Amino acid sequence: MTTPTVTTAGPARRGGRLLWTPARVRSVQAETARATRLVLEVPGWAGHVPGQHLDVRLTAPDGYRAKRSYSVASGPEQPHVELIVERLPDGEVSPYLTQQLRVGDELEVRGPVGGWFVWHASLGGPLQLIAGGSGVVPFLSMLQHREAAGSDVPARLLYSARALPDVIGADRVAATDAGVTLVLTRQAPATWQGPTGRVDARLLHEHVVPPDARPQVFVCGPTGFVEAVADALLELGHPPERVKTERFGTGGGAT
Amino acid sequence: MTTSDMTADGTADEGPESRRLDGNAAAGPLRELFSVDIIAAACTCAHCGGTTALAEHVLYADAPALVLRCPSCTGVVLRYASAGGQARLDLTGARLLVLDLAHDGRPG
Amino acid sequence: MSLISRGFAGRARTTSSDRLPPGQYDAGGSFPVLTAGPTPRVDIGTWDFTVQGQVDEVARWSWQQFRALPREDVTTDIHCVTSWSKLDTRWQGVSLDTILGHVETAAEYVTVFSDGGYTTNLPLEDLTGGRAWVVDTYDEEPLAAEHGGPARLLVPHLYFWKSAKWVRGLALTSTDEPGFWETFGYHSYGDPWRSQRYAGD
Numbered sequence: 001m002t003t004p005t006v007t008t009a010g011p012a013r014r015g016g017r018l019l020w021t022p023a024r025v026r027s028v029q030a031e032t033a034r035a036t037r038l039v040l041e042v043p044g045w046a047g048h049v050p051g052q053h054l055d056v057r058l059t060a061p062d063g064y065r066a067k068r069s070y071s072v073a074s075g076p077e078q079p080h081v082e083l084i085v086e087r088l089p090d091g092e093v094s095p096y097l098t099q100q101l102r103v104g105d106e107l108e109v110r111g112p113v114g115g116w117f118v119w120h121a122s123l124g125g126p127l128q129l130i131a132g133g134s135g136v137v138p139f140l141s142m143l144q145h146r147e148a149a150g151s152d153v154p155a156r157l158l159y160s161a162r163a164l165p166d167v168i169g170a171d172r173v174a175a176t177d178a179g180v181t182l183v184l185t186r187q188a189p190a191t192w193q194g195p196t197g198r199v200d201a202r203l204l205h206e207h208v209v210p211p212d213a214r215p216q217v218f219v220c221g222p223t224g225f226v227e228a229v230a231d232a233l234l235e236l237g238h239p240p241e242r243v244k245t246e247r248f249g250t251g252g253g254a255t
Numbered sequence: 256m257t258t259s260d261m262t263a264d265g266t267a268d269e270g271p272e273s274r275r276l277d278g279n280a281a282a283g284p285l286r287e288l289f290s291v292d293i294i295a296a297a298c299t300c301a302h303c304g305g306t307t308a309l310a311e312h313v314l315y316a317d318a319p320a321l322v323l324r325c326p327s328c329t330g331v332v333l334r335y336a337s338a339g340g341q342a343r344l345d346l347t348g349a350r351l352l353v354l355d356l357a358h359d360g361r362p363g
Numbered sequence: 364m365s366l367i368s369r370g371f372a373g374r375a376r377t378t379s380s381d382r383l384p385p386g387q388y389d390a391g392g393s394f395p396v397l398t399a400g401p402t403p404r405v406d407i408g409t410w411d412f413t414v415q416g417q418v419d420e421v422a423r424w425s426w427q428q429f430r431a432l433p434r435e436d437v438t439t440d441i442h443c444v445t446s447w448s449k450l451d452t453r454w455q456g457v458s459l460d461t462i463l464g465h466v467e468t469a470a471e472y473v474t475v476f477s478d479g480g481y482t483t484n485l486p487l488e489d490l491t492g493g494r495a496w497v498v499d500t501y502d503e504e505p506l507a508a509e510h511g512g513p514a515r516l517l518v519p520h521l522y523f524w525k526s527a528k529w530v531r532g533l534a535l536t537s538t539d540e541p542g543f544w545e546t547f548g549y550h551s552y553g554d555p556w557r558s559q560r561y562a563g564d
Contacts, residue, residue, distance in 0.1 A: 016290050017286060017287060017288065017289070017290055018283070018286035018287070022366055053279070053282060053283065055283035058368040058371045058373070059366060059367050059368050059371070060367070060368070060371050060372050060373045061367055061372075062378070064372075064373045064376075064388075065373075066373055067283075069280055069282075069283055092373060092374050096368070096370070096371050100370045100371070102369075105368075105369055106366055106369075107366075107368070108366050108368075110283055110286070111283065113282040113283040113286055113292070114279050114282035114283075114292065114294065114310075115282070115292035115294065115295040116278070116279060116282075116292075116294050116295040116308055116309075116310030116311075117279050117310060223275050223276065244310075244311075245277060245311065246277060246279045247275070247276050247277045247279075247280075248276065248280075249274060249275075249276050249280075249316070274396070274398055275401070313401075315398055315399050315400060317395075317396065317397050317398055318397050318398060318399040319397070319399075319444055319445055319524065319544060319547075319549070320399075320544075320547060322399040322400065324400060324401075329400065329401060331399075331400075334547050336547070338560075339560075339561070341561075343547060343548050345546070345547055
């Protein structure tokens with residue numbers, strides 16, 4: 001028998017099945033024109049590892065339910081759990097979370113979940129993060145943690161966004177001492193000096209920690225983005241066991 | 256590799272590929288059943304013998320169950336659903352799961 | 364107990380109609396796509412439809428031969444086990460009565476098989492009597508791959524998982540052999556009006 005290093009009561013306790021629990025909405029803020037930051041108070045939250053998810057469940061008065069999983073945007077050192085939800089045009093859950101939810105509402109959540117696509121300062125580096133769109137969310141948590149922990153692990157973020165106003169986590173991205181490359185894919189200001197267009201092998205070669213530095217690479221974004229980037233990374237010589245991926249969908253049925 | 260539906264900005268248009276996720280998205284549902292996170296487990300496919308973390312498997316979530324397929328051979332490795340007060344789990348496609356007990360995602 | 368989410372209604376849906384089996388809602392204009400695997404890429408040049416298993420001789424139709432068979436228009440309601448229904452869907456294809464008309468068999472069951480490895484089982488009787496078709500047209504357009512094109516089975520009196528997408532043929536059997544969802548505990552018959560979702564329902 002070993003003694004668990006994290007021993008807490010509440011929904012996120014180590015061991016045991018994970019149950020749905022009500023969280024209270026502390027704040028709802030516009031993050032970008034399409035994304036909203038939700039700050040939640042989750043009673044009994046035992047803390048999370050950057051990269052983990054929180055599942056959210058909505059129930060209609062007739063019992064109809066919809067569930068979605070969101071990466072936690074906040075770092076483990078922050079006092080509350082934060083999600084950043086992008087509104088999908090045909091979505092069912094995201095329009096509710098971004099447009100209807102109010103401060104003081106209760107939301108059923110389950111988490112933290114996911115033990116694969118995670119990074120903690122003790123896991124070392126160098127760390128290479130590659131995000132497409134709202135795929136940057138788990139990396140905001142990792143960067144916050146890296147700084148709060150005083151980690152000297154070298155880190156880089158390559159972040160592909162449509163245009164400057166679509167950048168999620170702009171404060172964190174501007175403040176981090178990690179090397180940041182922002183790629184604008186749809187619209188760039190006339191004065192823009194950074195890269196534009198699709199994230200391809202050439203761009204990855206120029207802006208990503210090279211394979212001989214043995215980086216731990218995390219790629220998160222829409223399925224097509226993640227698979228194209230992961231393929232190009234393997235071509236550039238990154239070993240598959242050091243490239244972790246997480247895809248998110250743009251649709252999703254209710255379950 | 257299908258990238259035809261991807262717009263240049265790294266956001267996917269609606270299309271078949273947006274329905275293809277990965278095992279990370281099954282972590283929450285599987286915690287309804289398991290007391291530890293099993294998606295970090297290395298899974299040996301009963302069809303082709305390849306070994307990959309369940310998190311790196313291909314997930315089809317828009318079906319009557321979560322269906323995880325082997326990233327090498329696309330064979331079904333795991334099916335899971337909970338409905339009507341029952342949980343159903345099929346692991347016939349998973350020959351072996353190896354789980355690191357030292358930490359379940361947490362620094363230990 | 365579960366918390367009701369203030370102001371959450373979910374997708375607009377009708378649940379009260381005598382055309383909706385118990386527990387179903389009307390998906391209205393939307394046509395949800397449920398998929399348990401990659402969408403097969405099908406080459407019409409090598410596509411065929413076969414009836415095999417307990418038959419004297421395997422019957423086979425190429426795409427061209429299949430397209431030349433007598434065709435029927437079908438307007439029907441469909442019911443998915445995940446609780447959506449869609450009313451007055453319009454299809455065109457070939458009746459299984461036409462396809463099975465030449466087949467001599469003592470078999471009582473069928474395993475339907477598809478590109479991509481999907482299977483489903485049902486009594487042979489349920490494919491006859493003007494109750495089942497192989498369809499290649501939806502709403503006057505070629506059936507989209509995400510909905511099972513080039514051709515899928517249509518057995519609207521049973522839950523829609525029996526209406527196999529990307530269908531390639533029938534294997535006739537003397538015993539009821541559970542298919543893809545049936546081995547996962549889904550009902551071997553699947554009558555929506557009797558809520559036969561799971562084995563034992």
